[in-house]
Amino acid sequence: MARAHNFFAGPAVLPLSVLEETRDAIMDFAGNGVSIMEISHRDKAFDKVVAEAQADTLAIMGLSADEYSVIFLGGGASLQFAMVPLNFLHKKADYVNTGAWASKAIKEAKLIGEVAEVASSKATNFNQLPKNIKYSGDADYVHITTNNTIFGTQWKSDPDVGNVPLIADMSSDMLSMKRDFKKYNLIYAGAQKNLGPAGVAIVIIKKAWMEAKAKQSISTILQYKTHVDAGSMYNTPPCVSVFVVGKTLKWIIKEGGLEAVQARNQKKAKIIYDIFDAYPEFYKGSVVNKEDRSLMNVTWNLPTPELEEKFIAEAKAKKMLGLKGHRSVGGMRASIYNACPMESVELLAKHMEEFYKANK
Numbered sequence: 001m002a003r004a005h006n007f008f009a010g011p012a013v014l015p016l017s018v019l020e021e022t023r024d025a026i027m028d029f030a031g032n033g034v035s036i037m038e039i040s041h042r043d044k045a046f047d048k049v050v051a052e053a054q055a056d057t058l059a060i061m062g063l064s065a066d067e068y069s070v071i072f073l074g075g076g077a078s079l080q081f082a083m084v085p086l087n088f089l090h091k092k093a094d095y096v097n098t099g100a101w102a103s104k105a106i107k108e109a110k111l112i113g114e115v116a117e118v119a120s121s122k123a124t125n126f127n128q129l130p131k132n133i134k135y136s137g138d139a140d141y142v143h144i145t146t147n148n149t150i151f152g153t154q155w156k157s158d159p160d161v162g163n164v165p166l167i168a169d170m171s172s173d174m175l176s177m178k179r180d181f182k183k184y185n186l187i188y189a190g191a192q193k194n195l196g197p198a199g200v201a202i203v204i205i206k207k208a209w210m211e212a213k214a215k216q217s218i219s220t221i222l223q224y225k226t227h228v229d230a231g232s233m234y235n236t237p238p239c240v241s242v243f244v245v246g247k248t249l250k251w252i253i254k255e256g257g258l259e260a261v262q263a264r265n266q267k268k269a270k271i272i273y274d275i276f277d278a279y280p281e282f283y284k285g286s287v288v289n290k291e292d293r294s295l296m297n298v299t300w301n302l303p304t305p306e307l308e309e310k311f312i313a314e315a316k317a318k319k320m321l322g323l324k325g326h327r328s329v330g331g332m333r334a335s336i337y338n339a340c341p342m343e344s345v346e347l348l349a350k351h352m353e354e355f356y357k358a359n360k
């Protein structure tokens with residue numbers, strides 16, 4: 001089968017081996033004579049899928065099951081924008097506004113309580129990450145977005161926020177690099193960027209903090225505790241999506257874990273950013289500080305919209321898909337998630353070189 005070179009921002013490229021394993025399980029799940037779509041989520045065989053996905057997640061992140069729980073929820077990352085403040089915003093929360101998704105998280109939190117927008121790069125259309133952030137110090141939590149999918153910035157290190165619980169939306173760089181995951185009380189990610197198909201979000205939560213601080217006056221299904229106590233099986237989970245995430249986690253382990261995945265991601269990103277640096281008048285990277293450049297979503301403009309259209313059309317003819325920037329910002333974007341092969345990035349770089357020579 002001829003695979004296209006997939007640069008879509010999400011849903012996005014998955015490892016071919018994961019697609020093949022899923023294809024097989026769609027017809028016959030683990031030799032049970034039923035599809036993964038047809039088996040009860042209460043069956044032992046499916047229990048195993050969830051339990052292994054939970055254990056693999058913690059193993060990859062270097063977290064202990066005594067301290068952290070892993071749950072799989074429907075509703076995408078967007079439901080987490082609401083669940084986080086519903087559960088944990090008692091009085092005031094700090095939010096760092098680094099893009100469109102962070103802004104949506106802020107909007108939801110404001111419906112529940114007081115939000116201190118402690119830093120924002122909105123004034124420069126999110127072309128950088130805020131520096132020297134002063135956190136409130138007495139907030140219920142601090143919320144950050146580690147990778148800004150639309151604007152192409154990424155936190156390369158994990159902030160120090162003192163004793164205040166740290167929460168992160170890691171949707172678009174989940175398990176793409178090593179992080180100090182122990183610094184976080186809650187991490188969430190929609191699966192469809194780096195881990196699997198749409199339909200499921202993964203949540204990693206510090207149990208003791210949840211027990212101590214989560215509100216129990218909200219709807220049962222919106223309480224993290226409900227899902228943690230039920231082993232992520234309070235209601236029927238998005239079974240197929242969880243299955244695919246489980247296979248992707250095993251793929252990450254087989255690839256050598258986060259260290260190996262990160263090294264490859266750095267190499268891939270460098271190939272494209274080196275071209276920006278070689279032809280800065282032509283490939284105008286949209287992120288102003290090099291240290292903020294995302295390893296996952298590379299964003300840029302060409303000198304004119306006509307050239308951008310031409311670049312995308314010619315790339316498409318070479319089977320490179322998904323290079324158009326987000327509809328809110330225009331320009332171009334290459335999403336080069338974990339499963340994007342080196343060959344796809346090399347082909348894109350070749351296209352960029354040729355296109356520059358023909359159109360400069």
Ligand SMILES: *Cc1c(COP(=O)(O)O)cnc(C)c1O
Pocket residue numbers: 010075076077078079101145147148149169170171172190191193
């Ligand atoms: C895609 C994305 C979201 C939204 O995810 P849904 O699953 O569509 O709700 C939230 N945050 C970030 C950083 C994203 O990239």
